[in-house]
């Protein structure tokens with residue numbers, strides 16, 4: 001019998017005819033998960049357990065699985081579960097939840113001996129899987145369409161319909177009662193708001209969500225990929241990371257649906273290319289890097305950042321925050337256990353970088369607070385890309401940005417008590433001042449990085465740097 005894990009719930013993970021899906025009693029007691037994340041996982045497990053070929057069992061701990069006649073498993077997505085599979089002597093098959101296997105990664109490493117670069121990996125994936133390729137050349141003659149993308153939000157908004165949201169059913173009520181009881185008994189503590197379930201928890205619901213995205217949002221995905229808007233928490237993003245990471249959708253079927261929309265003229269190439277890059281490129285890249293970098297990577301702290309996470313983050317409390325962009329992002333996480341990529345990287349991650357939040361704590365916070373958060377996806381995205389805690393293994397320079405970037409790519413600054421152009425004084429934008437403060441504090445580390453030389457030159461020319469540093473040293477909240 002095959003052991004099925006909670007992120008392996010779709011048909012592409014069925015390698016044997018009989019499957020065992022364990023529900024572990026203390027699943028939610030070890031960490032403070034977002035309430036909606038715990039709800040979704042438990043709902044998805046119970047719903048999958050209704051299928052006739054799946055045996056659902058409740059166990060006190062995974063050790064009890066030793067007596068269950070288990071033979072195989074799809075490669076687990078994290079080190080602790082890999083160790084479990086090994087301890088149970090299971091035959092470990094490839095993980096069908098990704099578009100590349102470990103041999104593909106080795107071949108990439110062999111062909112790309114110098115620096116690891118997403119772009120090189122992505123092009124190899126495009127050719128190998130034969131997606132949007134035409135006689136060996138990329139469709140449309142270009143590998144990316146960045147100059148057509150990255151637009152700020154339109155003044156009138158995108159005007160897209162609300163994304164699909166599943167109708168709650170009796171199983172939701174059962175799960176809600178179970179989580180209430182866990183919380184009441186003190187066996188679990190959740191963060192974030194409960195609310196009607198937003199994300200698909202079954203294969204059928206996941207397919208509706210996929211079709212909804214392809215029909216209604218994919219065409220605008222590319223141009224507005226980086227835009228943020230006070231009035232629209234989803235924009236043209238897919239929100240499909242959640243069902244893909246639960247294993248309800250296969251990444252390749254998602255990619256094929258997007259390509260079909262391009263071929264039928266329903267979505268522009270710039271959007272479809274941008275979207276598949278995220279999946280066969282970024283998603284597979286960070287999965288491979290999780291194994292490639294190894295366990296030590298998660299404790300890296302090159303910038304010696306040791307500020308504990310403020311309660312506005314750990315308790316998801318936007319009311320403690322004055323910066324409008326940041327309050328908006330934290331509110332979205334509190335209410336939806338989700339924000340799109342740019343608030344994650346350029347607002348939440350940027351805050352953590354500028355304010356020196358401890359990388360391991362930040363990594364764990366993202367895992368617990370986001371519905372799509374998993375141990376494999378976070379290290380490259382958080383430790384590497386957002387916090388530069390790996391000293392440049394993921395990106396050649398830190399993704400630090402001041403208020404000017406946020407002002408360009410969003411409408412958040414309108415009505416904010418701060419001004420993105422001001423760095424000292426009552427109205428100083430915490431992102432603009434935070435940017436220079438961060439550079440000043442870490443200039444020794446960055447001085448040998450030639451990609452930072454122009455920025456550090458700018459820092460040296462700031463006449464009000466002493467006042468700015470004094471102001472930021474005194475800043476109590478954002």
Ligand SMILES: Cc1cc2nc3c(=O)[nH]c(=O)nc-3n(C[C@H](O)[C@H](O)[C@H](O)COP(=O)(O)OP(=O)(O)OC[C@H]3O[C@@H](n4cnc5c(N)ncnc54)[C@H](O)[C@@H]3O)c2cc1C
Nearest residue numbers: 237238239240241278279282283340341344345372373381
């Ligand atoms: C600080 C930080 C935290 C993140 N946390 C998560 C997380 O918990 N879970 C998660 O799946 N992704 C995470 N990402 C990556 C990315 O932000 C999300 O995948 C994306 O925002 C999910 O929304 P979406 O499905 O609408 O994505 P879309 O914008 O519609 O993109 C399509 C798909 O591409 C994949 N993808 C895109 N970028 C990445 C990436 N950098 N890494 C991995 N997959 C990617 C996702 O599967 C996503 O569904 C994080 C990125 C950052 C910078």
Ligand code: SF4
Nearest residue numbers: 323325403413416429
């Ligand atoms: S002014 Fe600064 S703090 Fe306010 S929304 Fe803009 S970037 Fe954010």
